[in-house]
Structures are given as structure tokens and as C-alpha cells.
Amino acid sequence: MISLEQVRQQSKIDKMQVAGLIYGSQERAKEIQQFFLDCEKVPEVQTNADFYNWSRKKQFLSKDKQGFSFMKMINNKVDDMEQYTGPMIYSATTNHYGVYLGMVVPAVKILGTDEQIKAWLDDLINIRKAACYAQTELGHGSDIQSLQTTATYDKQREEFIINTPTIQAAKFWPGDLGILANWALVFAQLIVDDKNYGVQSFMVQIRDVETHKPLNGIEVGDIGPKIGYQVKDNGFLKFNNVRIPKFNMLAKYISITPQGNVIKQGDPKISYASMMMMRKLLNTVYPKAAAISLTIALRYSYTRQQFTNDSKIENSIIEYQTQQHKLLPLLANLFAVVLSGNMTSKFVDFNFNEVQNGNFQHMNACHSLLCGTKANYTHFVVNCAEWCRLSCGGHGYAHYSGLPSIYQEHCPNVTLEGENQIMFLQLARYLLKLLKTSQKNPQKIPEQFSLFKKIDQILQFKCDQFQFSNILSLLESSVIHLITQTGMKMMQEIQGGLNPKSAWDYKLGTSLWESANYFIEYYKFVCFQKTILQVTHLQTQVVLTNLLNLFGITILLQNPLTLLENDVVTQQTIKQMKDQYENLLTLIKPEALVLIESFCLADGGLRTTIGRADGKPYEYTYDWALNENSINQMELTSVVNQLKNCRPKL
């Protein structure tokens, strides 16, 4: 059997150059690597091997110090999202007060007046006012404008009355609400003199600061167990005509006079910018957790042996084409996700700066790109965890593999901060708009969407003989054909008598979804390709180019119909792609270990027995079962007697 160390030694790539691409620079990569090693020495940030045997209560309490320890390790720079990379990858789970620091604090900063910020920020940032982000209701998530909680202005007392008129209107899902929060930033319909002024946000105290008992008129608690997020106290919250001072409506963009005149001021678009920052976090930090799954699955695939080859020696399972087919396209996709995420991140920062200077012209492009990447990336992380688990046979099903928790902790991201399907539809709407722009004002098309500037050229492209250099053109062609077909279908439905909204909802959903997702795959390829131009080490560039090509071909082969339907390619081209796909698997196999180890993950953060740096899956797995598994300390006599007592006579 070849050892992991031998595989590493036979690699021809410069690992730290690859790490530099992943983390933005080699210096940053080294910092992150050191951070992971430092984490291994801090007891408070570890997840106990026995964690998944525990009750939710015990799990919850075990996390009390983790969040704060991480904050200390990043020198309390909680305002700098880049700092979250290390903690989030290492812990691979949510921390207490994560939503609060990530969403409530920024929202108050952006939507609050100077007086409000002065009044609350210090208490907020020091977790005296521990506030949750109370937006989603039982009956409404994606459709925020239809939230039903009301905030009715009472002129006489200069107060708002916060109320939950129906069961659907109960706040449901906010993180940190169920147990921890004593305040809530509540999103509610503002009603003044029976007129509705839309959804606004209100700071509402919900629990007594000392006793932590709910205040009068408040019903609050945890919503129950979930497939993951055991330690996140997602909560419910009902208001029975709770009064708060007029001061507590966040009032930078909307204010109300004592007499009840509502005044809108400034550009409220900036409120989207704060949501964008949250999605940036989802798009740059969270996807790197997929490297955990792949590190584990790939190491295990080298060390696990099953069935003998024709020399009667047992094969490492990575030798089998089926195993390569499961894992290597995911590895390629991970690089596409991470490298494109890094580029998107820069665009978000650029846009945010522009917005702060009053320039909103990049908002649409930035918003649409974030929607589409969010949907694509979060799905990828979950799907990658799932296939990695499946690639490890029975051991992947065990929590000691470290794989189930990645799946469980990342599932929610598919739904939260914009449900994925809705996100794709938002991008699709923008793409259809660009189709029109391309005819009237092509110069207005943003750089990331520049393929819309050369639609005619793209539509004419044909490819009889496949070469790697064609991949980009083939992806462009797929995107443009898909989106133009969708646009035509839309027109036909409208001409057939449907109004645009009905056509969109009832006839076009799947086409829109497919177009948007394909655009993101194309975008990932472009970013991947641009990024690896920076690589100076020749062998490294060769390997990364193979990986890029594997990614591109995988995407094309997953959905080649559009190309065939439009005579862009022939059946011969497809066959050539398939052959190249199989060749690339063979070429990448020897480098897969070092490629994934360029993420520099530490054993402590992997929480795995089967995917540790030194191999030895069986030794660690047996050791944890024997020594770390509290079920084995259970008093067995009582169990056995209990079972004996209900012994049947069959």
C-alpha cells in the first residue's frame, strides 16, 4: 500500500502557490494554516468526539465558550468578515450569537440614525442587548413584503404597538432567539392612521435582562430539533400588543413625526448592501468547508483497500474509475467555487464602497451575481458532503468520519438568506434584462456579464472537433442559447395570452432556473481560468489547468442538450469530450491529495478518524469507538433487564 506521505512526495505541484490562490495570498494562507494549528491547542474551540451522542441541551451548553474563544483568537475583529474564515472552517458549525453579530449589528449600523447607534451600539456589541434578527414568520419567508406582524403607531402615547395578528405571523426561525436573545430586531408592517407604510424594523426588548423571563405580552422559545444546527436556538416569538417607544423604529431612511406624518429620506437601496455583505460571507467562507469533506474522502480513498488487482494485490479504492468519477469532479468544482467566490468578494467590496459614495450603478449586477452564486455554492457544499459520505462506504455514515456534520450544518444554507430557487430566479430576471440591454445599450453591460456584448458572435459558434481551448466558447454558447430560448418562450406565452407574471410562474420556472445555474457555472469557469494565470510554477499550472478542464467538461457533459439542439456540436464532439473526461481523471488522480491539502486543514478541525493527515483510518476509528463513545459507559444490566422483561414467547 502506498502511504499518504509517499503520495505527497510524488506530487509535482507547489502546494503553497495553490494555497495562495485559495486564500488570496500566500501570506494569508500561512496565517490561516497557523490559525488552524493554534486552534488545536485551545480546548474551548474543539467539538468533543462524543458530541453526537449528547442531548441537544448538553450540546448547546457545551458551546457556551466556543464563540467567545474564537473572537479572542481573531483579536475581536468581529467587524472584519475575512476573519471569520478560520473559525468557520475549523468549527464547521454555527456559534452562539453568530446571527446577531453578523446581521443585527450591521443592520443597526446601516438603518439606525446617529442617535440610535449612540444609544444601542455599545450594548449590542458587548452583548448586553443580545438581539436576534426577527424577520421570517411561520407563514412567510421568501416573500418579505407579505410579513404579517404589525407595528401600529399610537399618536397619543408616541409608541408603537407590536402585534402578532395570526398564527402565521409568529416569528419563526431567527437564530439566537430561542434561548439566548433578550432583544429582537423585529420586522413588521408599519401602520399609521390605518395606512400601511411597508415593512420596517423595530428594536424590541423581549426578555428581562436579569431574570431572562419573557416580558409581558411576549411568547418566546426554541422551535425544536433540526437535522443539524443542534446548538443553534432558532426561535419563535409572538407579540400580544407589546408597546415600545417611538424611538425604537430604525429611522435613518424612514421617520415619523409625533403627529404621525411618515417621512421617507435618503436612498433605501443601501439596506440591500447589508444583506449583500451577509451573502458575501456565505459565498466566500462557507464553501471552503467543502474542502473538509474532500480532504477526508480523498485521504480515505488512498488508504482504503478493497478487492485485489490482477497482481493479486489489494487496490486502493482511488484506483477505481468509479471512485475517481465520484470525487475528482467535485474537487474541480470546489476550486471553481472557491476561486470564483474570491473574485465575487472583491466585486462586492468594490460595489459597497461605491454605494457608500452614493453610486448605485453596480448594485444590480452585484446583487444578481450574489444570488446566483449563493444558490450554486450552497447546493454544491451539501451535494459534495453527500457524495464524499457515499464514497466512504459505511464509515462515511458514522459521525467519527467527520462527514455527516458537514452535510447537516450546511443544509440550512440552501434555504436561509434567500431560498436557492428564488435566488436563481432573481439572477434569471437580470439575465433576461441583459438580453434587452444587449440590443439597446451594450456599453452598459457589466464586465462579469460581458458575454452579453457578443451575443451574435456566440450564437454563430460551432465546434466539430473538441479541444480544451473550446470549453469557454461552449459554455458561453450554452448560456446564451439557454437564455435566448427562455426569452423567446416567454414572448410566445405572452403572445398566447398569458400575462408575464403567470408565464413566469407557471410556464418558465425550470427554464429560468436552468439558465441562471448555467450562467454561474460559466462564471465559475471564467474566474477559475483567470485566477490560475497568476501561477508561476509550471507544473502547478499544468495540474490546475487539467483541473479547470475537468470542471468545464463535467459541466458540459452534465447538460449537452442545448449544444446539440442548436447544432453547436456534433455527436462526435460529445464523444471526444467523454474520452477527455476519462483521461483527465487519470491525470488528476496522482495530484488530488496535494490539491486538496492546499486548503491546509488541520486534523483538529476535521474531527475525523478516517481522514487524518497520517492515514491510519482503522486505528483511529477503533480507538474512538472504544475510548470516546459514552454509550459504552452506559449501565448495561438495566438495559438488558428491561429487555428481558418484555421478552416475548414467539
Added chain:
Amino acid sequence: MISLEQVRQQSKIDKMQVAGLIYGSQERAKEIQQFFLDCEKVPEVQTNADFYNWSRKKQFLSKDKQGFSFMKMINNKVDDMEQYTGPMIYSATTNHYGVYLGMVVPAVKILGTDEQIKAWLDDLINIRKAACYAQTELGHGSDIQSLQTTATYDKQREEFIINTPTIQAAKFWPGDLGILANWALVFAQLIVDDKNYGVQSFMVQIRDVETHKPLNGIEVGDIGPKIGYQVKDNGFLKFNNVRIPKFNMLAKYISITPQGNVIKQGDPKISYASMMMMRKLLNTVYPKAAAISLTIALRYSYTRQQFTNDSKIENSIIEYQTQQHKLLPLLANLFAVVLSGNMTSKFVDFNFNEVQNGNFQHMNACHSLLCGTKANYTHFVVNCAEWCRLSCGGHGYAHYSGLPSIYQEHCPNVTLEGENQIMFLQLARYLLKLLKTSQKNPQKIPEQFSLFKKIDQILQFKCDQFQFSNILSLLESSVIHLITQTGMKMMQEIQGGLNPKSAWDYKLGTSLWESANYFIEYYKFVCFQKTILQVTHLQTQVVLTNLLNLFGITILLQNPLTLLENDVVTQQTIKQMKDQYENLLTLIKPEALVLIESFCLADGGLRTTIGRADGKPYEYTYDWALNENSINQMELTSVVNQLKNCRPKL
């Protein structure tokens, strides 16, 4: 909003006719329906709403009476697998001693001599000898011939010495072993006079019957937490030269004289028959659990409303094409799985009878079919649970939806009793063999594979204009083209210098996998089509035919490349299929509720708040969060103080 009751009233189908197809007959369907209703009244078989907040220890103990209560409800007919249908669907989880009753008892009956059966069976069946099925080891699962546990015969003492020579050789994963079992049926290499006689099975006592302490030389325990199966004590087991009497080797097909002469006798093929019976269970009972996911997701999709339509009324989310696209093909696939599973089941019974009469001629076909369907069905159940969860937004992520547990409890089936990929390869091997048979002895081709009798005719088939009546021919065409291409690729690789084993392992894996899976999809379609011919009620037949066509088109559109590559269809044909796909979604939508309710599931077995028969997702969800969630009884002051004490000054 339309109520579920209104949707039911508007349905045109005869629900009990459909139920009759699902459960084999209308009488049986009524029995099952009654069984589910009876279950609701038996406290011992319920899963507590708070179950997923509990520690594994508490979860484990809570199940002590469930298995026995179910046995009582089926009048202790534990030998009749058909009886498992009700309990398995209702509980949607594993029960104590399930593996033991399902595998050890049959194995002893089949592999034991009359004396052995006489000596053990009564104790086994009454759970005095609670034995687990100790086959899989840490290092070997799929490759049973390479198991490393040894059973060395000691002539002097007429005993076997059972030993675990390496860490990889430790038994790992057997269900009921970790906590419950006091005996084990151990699979080990039989060594006599230094000669290896292959893997045989041995009855070994591992724990004291009274104290339940491990006997000398035994190390045993639970292997730790998993993504699901919280209440299954999958265990580990290590032997340090443990001695057992010579009598304890199951000896119907192999025996040993006191002097150490090994005698093989009878036809050991019959041992496969017992494994087949287990796979039959996996293929006929377990897939019906996917109806739980779809019942929940479909009911929720009718009651959940989000975003207004052009009349400013909120739409039920089932109205959106994207939601139909997620759920309705799964519904169609469920029927294909269940109806083909029923037909396979009859074939397995027929084969088992033949085998008992010494006729082994159907073994290969039966084995191959079970391998392929096992892999296809178990994947379907997990994938269906996953998409149902995603189709329910945030609520799908909560355990109170009932959806996560289906995913968690069915994940293991993908790996156990034959890892899915290995299963597909077994079927592929048989299909390649049939290719040869078709040339030399076409009359020897079994009925289920009869398309291999008309290969030439199939290869000539073309389809320019798509009609529903072409679906079967298109599926046949895909299968035959795929398998012949794979066969040719195999020949090319061998001609290119690879030996057949290497070609198989390193070059053909993905093609073999794809061919085998496509064959099963074709087989499902055939069985589905045959079954609905029985339907006498016209409207019901119309709706089921739509469902059949939706299933067929979905499969064809998932992988149309083979058809295009071989000029079987044109791009025009594909476009027509896509249009028909969208039409079928619209046609099936109004009947989807009653179609899934033909599985007759009871609310108690769904364990859901969002998918109950009377709708009301919000009322139940809020009620459970408020009243059933033990986390909300947690003493909060201590939690809050704990958090206060580590309050940072940021």
C-alpha cells in the same frame, strides 16, 4: 386557499384501486390502512415528538418495547416478511433485534444442520440467545472473501480458536451487537492444518447471559453516533483466541471430522438465497417509506402559500412550475419503484421455491435483478427525502416536518447489504453476459431481460416524431445501445493490451454503472406499464398512464445523449419530449394529492406537523414548538449566567 379536502373531492381517481396496486390487492391495502390506524392507538410504537432532542442513550432506551409491540401486532409472524410492511413504514426506523430476526435466524435455518437448528432455534427465536450477524470488518465490507478473522481448528481439543489478528479484522457495524447481543454469528476464515477453507460461519457466545459482561477474550461495544440509526447499536467485536466447540460451525454445507478432514456437501448456492430474501425486504418494503416524504411534501405544497398571482391572491406553492418539477417526477418514480418492486418480489419467491427443489437456473437473473433494483431503489428513497425536504423550505429542515428522519434512517441502506455501486457492477456483469447469450442461446434469456432477444430490431429503431407510445422503445434503445457500447469498449481495451480485470476496474466503471442503472429504469417502466393494465376504473387508468409517461420522459430527458449519439432521435424529438414533460406536470398536479394518499399513511406514522391529513401546518408546528419541545423546559438562568460570565469586552 383551496383546502386539502377540496383537492380530494375534485379528484377523479379511485383511490382504493390505486392502493390495491401498491399493496398487492385491495384487501391487503385495507388491512394495511387499518394496521396504521391501529398503530396510532398503541403508545409503545410511537416515536415521541421530542425524540430528536434526546441523548442517544435516552433514545435507545425509549425503543425497548417498540419492536416487541410490533411483533405482537403482527401476531408474532416474524417469519413472514410481508408482515414487516406495516411496522417498517409506520415506525420509519430500525427496531431492536431487527437484524437478528431478519438475518441470523434465517441464516441458522439455512446453513445449520438439523442438530444445530434443534439445539439453538428455540433460544434464538425467543431471544435468549440474542445473536448478531458479525460479518463486516473494519477493513473489509464488500469483499467478503478477504475477511481476516480466523477460526483455526484445534484437533486435540476439537475446538475452533476464533481470533482477530489485526485491527482491520475487528468486526465493525453489525447491528444489535454494540449493546444487545449476547451471541454472535461470526464469519471467519476456516483454517485447518494451516490450510484455508474460505469464509465459514460460527456461533460464538460473547457476553454472559446473566451479567451481560463480555466473556474472556472478547472486546465489544457500540461504534459511536451516526447520521441516523440513533437507536441501532451497531457494534465492534474483537476476539483474542476465543475457543468454541467444534459443534458451533454451521455445518449443513461444510463439516469437519474430529481429525480435521473438511467435507463440503450439498449445493452452497442456497446460501445466496437467504441474502436474496433480505434484499427482497429492502426492495419491497423500504421503498414505500418514500411515500412518507411525498405525502408530507405534497400536502404542504397545497397548503403553503407564497407570493401573489396576477389577481393579487397568494398562490399555493404547488402552482409553481418549479415546485411541480421538484415533486411530481419523484411521485412518478415512486410508483415505478413500488410497482416494479412488487413484481420483483414475486420473481424472488418463485426462484426461492425452485431453489428449494434444487433448480438453480433462475438464480443469476434473480440475483442480478435484485442487485440493480436494490441500488436504484435505495438511492431513490434518500434522494426523494432530500428533494422533499428542499421543497418545504425552512420547515423541511426541522425534525417536526418528519422529513429529516426519512433521510437519516434510509441513508444506511445505500451501503448495507451490498454497497450500491458494487450492486450495479454485479448487474452490469450479467448484462454483458446476456449480450453473448443473445448471440448463442437467445432462448436461454430470462423473461425479465427479454429485450436481449431482439437486439437487432432495437438497434434499428428510430424516432423522429415523439409519441407516448414510443417511450418503451426509446428506453429499450437506450439500454441496448449503452450496453453494446460498453461491451465494445471492453473489447477495445482488451485489444489495446489491458487484461479484462484492469479494463473493468480502471476504464469501464462509469459506463458499467450507467448501463446497469438505465436497465433498471427500463425495467421499472415495463413493470409499471404492465401493472396498470389491471386497472378497471377509466379515469384512474388515464391518470396512472400520465404518471407512467411522466416517469418515462423524465428518465429519457435525464440522459438523452445515447439516443442522440446513435441517431435514434433528432433534436426535434427531444424538444417534443420537453414540451410533453411540461404538459404532464400540469395534468398530474390536480391528482397528485390523492395519488400519494393511496398509500393510506396515517398521521401518527408521518410524525409531521406540516403534512397532516387536515392541513394546518402552522397550527401544529407552533403547538409542537411550544408544548412538545423539552429544550424550552431548560433552566435558562443558569445558561444565561454561564454566558454572562464569559462576556467579552469587544
